[in-house]
Amino acid sequence: MESHEKTMNTGSGQDPHRTDDMELKTGEPANGVPKSQLKDLDDLFPYIGDFGWYQRYLFLMMIPYSFFFAFVYFGQIFMTVVPEEYWCEVPELRNLTVEERRHLSIPLNNNKYDRCSVYDVDWASVLNSGIKEPNPQWTVKKCDRWEFNYSDVPYETIASQQGWVCDRDSYAATAQCVFFCGAILGGLIFGWIADKYGRIPALVGANLAGFAGGVGTAFTNSFWSFCLCRFIVGLAYDNCFVVMYIVVLEYVGPKWRTFVANMCIATYFTLAACMLPWIALGVNEWRNYTLLISVPLLLAAITPWLVPESARWLIAQGRIDEAMKILKNFERWNRKKIPDHIVKEFQETATEIAKAEQELKQYSVIDLVRTPRLRRHTILLLFIWMCIAMVFDGHVRNVGTLGLDMFVTFSVATFTEFPADVLLIMILDVVGRRWLAFGSMVISGIFSLLATTAPIGIASASLAIVGRFAVNISYNIGMQYAAELLPTVVRAQGLAVIHISGYIATILTPYIVYLATVAREIPLLILGALGIVGGCLCLFLPESMGKDMPQTIQDGENYGREQKFWDFPCCSRKKTYIAKKEEGKF
Structure with missing residues (x-):
């Protein structure tokens, strides 16, 4: 299966899912009118409609899967968040007010109450003696239970319930890493099932x-049982949505793919993610919250009755009659009619495609590193995607350290996905992939670094959110760029490797964010550096905008040889237009 990250665009009108671009010579009919040459499914769209009622229905059907993806990806954040203030609990002092018992039982550390230690005295004797002030000479011990100030996180989470603080404050990060380990296995398992x-x-x-x-x-009662369940949830990331994403893009005409690919993320996914913190606040209890965002995934069981199988996959398996049956639904919904001679011709083409699919099995990802230029491009794509994945995920998880209400900050930062996707639709095929990927990554890095120099609060949060906005653009370019650079014969396998490299990289991001417990600035410093490095690496790739995708390994090796470092697609277009005008072609 061709694995793709969250937002693989198709702005060029080329189909990254195509595994065969051969031309089928069909000759001409007796009347002298040339028969249309059908290369693959894309050539049927003039007959079934580019974005008719059936495609619109499928576009709407992406809503639940977009919600499922947001719930799977972001849901754990609000299960494990810890209130900013906490201190040791002393059961014997429950009859005192919060301020009185904290003042009496908690030692000061730099004029702040210590969060991990408590005076070790006989509290019954202290109370009977009427002592109201602590004695600095009292012995101190580590806490074994805590009280929390729930003003910033107004509900109990598993982390506060089980005391994942102090010596155990890395538990939440570890559980998130376990989730991404599940994602690696899930990518392999469900990729195999999909194929x-x-x-x-x-x-x-x-x-x-x-x-x-x-x-x-929702029914776990220990750290390890929680990790096991989050590992199982990780199996669903991000195949719970991306498979649907791929299927729908296959059935949309090339000129509509940029819109569908980006708008489903900009609207459905963004809405679901923005809702999550308010669902957590509304439910006000972590177990019920977990059930509320998990039970809806059961609705996916009715998918076979609502969503068609991939026609491209059916054709590749030689199940051409089943693929044609699905295409007949497009005829009926879109009120179109495929001429009989086109149906016959496409069936012949599909047979050839199925044979070509079998030939592709002789290639492997090893072929991506056999030749020098293609090897360099592949390694660059791996490192660039790892940087993008880490910066994106790091910004998602770092909202709690920005000094503002994390629920509001999360929603505002997540909403940047909408303008980022809309902007991308407008400029991707003007600026090109290379310079836009470079610019957005470097801008993200710069603003992340600037956020470390600003005062904690609105200033630092605003700069960090700009960094998140910029990396959203990079994230949405990433997989399309890779799809357009890798040769057809190894494209699916290459994208899967790049995809999984992103999973592996994001295992580190919870620990990067965890470093905020040492100093708030450290996560943003690391994310800023990764953004700048990843952006600069993009400049060593060739531009793919408006270019035919490479088909063979040799095509991939030669791709972009004629390009210069300072080439800009928009300037090249202008020069081409002027040259043609001077030649009298306009």
């Missing part, structure tokens, strides 16, 4: 795994 049994079984299976793990999470 062997079809896209729809993989989509259903991924969501049911998320459902099972999520419901199990």
Whole structure:
């Protein structure tokens, strides 16, 4: 299965899912009118409609899967968040006010109450003696239970319930890493299912795994049982949505793919993610919150009755009649008619495509590193995607350290996905991939670094949110750029490797964010550096805008040889236009 990250765009009108671009010579009919040459499914869109009622129905069907993806990806944040203020609990002092018992039982450290230690005295004797002031000479011991100030996080989470603070304050980060370990295994399992049994079984299976793990999470009572359940939920990331994303893009005409690819993320996914903190606040209890965002994934079980299987996958398996049956639904919904001679011609083409698919199996990812230029491009794509994935995920998880209400900050930062996607739709095919990826990553890095120099609060949060906005753009370019640079014969496998490298990289991001316990500035410093480095690496890739995608390994090796470092697509277009005008072609 061609694995893709969250927002693989198709702005060029080229289809990154195509695995064969051969031309089928069909000759001419007796009347002298040339028959249309059908290369693949894309050539049927003039007959079934680019974005008719059936495609609009599928576009709307992406809503639940977008919500499931947001719930799986971001849900854990609000299960494990810890209030900013906490201190040791002393059961014997419960009859005192919060201020009185904290003043009496907690030692001061730099004029602040210590969060991890308590005076070790006989509190019954202290109370009977009427002592109201602590004695600095009292012995001190580590806490074994805590009280929390729930003013900033107004509900109990598993972290506050089980005391994941002080010596155990890395537990939440570790649980998040376990989630991403599950994602690596899930990518392999559901990728295999998608190739062997079809896209729809993989989509259903991924969501049911998320459902099972999520419901199990609500009944956990220890750190390790929580990790096990989050590992199972991780299996669903991000196949619970991306498989649907790929299927829908396959059925949308090339000129509509940029819109569909970006707007489903900009609207559905963004809305779901922005809702999450308010769901947590509304439910006000972590177990019920977990159930509320996990149970809906069970609805994916009815997917086979609502969403068609991938016609491209059916054709690749030689199940051409089933693919044609699905295409007949497009005829009916869109009130179109495929001429009989086109149906016959496409069936012949599909047979050739199925044969070509079998030939592709002789290639592997090893072929990506056999030749020098293609090897360099592949390694660059791996490192760039790892940087993008880490910066994006790091900004998502770092909202709690920005000095503002984390629920509001999370929603505001997440909403930047909408303008980022809209802007990308407008400029991607003007500026090009290379310079836009470079610019957005470097801007993200610069603003992340600037946020470390600003006062904690609105100033630092605003700069960090700009950094998040910029990396949203990079994230949405990433997989499309890779798809357009890798040769057809190894594109699916290459994208899967890049995809999984992102999973591996994001295992580190919870610990990067955890370093805020040492100093608030450290996570943003690391994210800023990664953004600048990743952006600069983009400049060593060739531009792919408006170029034919490479088909063979040799095509991939030669790709972009004629380009210069300072080439800008928008300037090149202008020069081409002027040259043609001077030649009298306009």
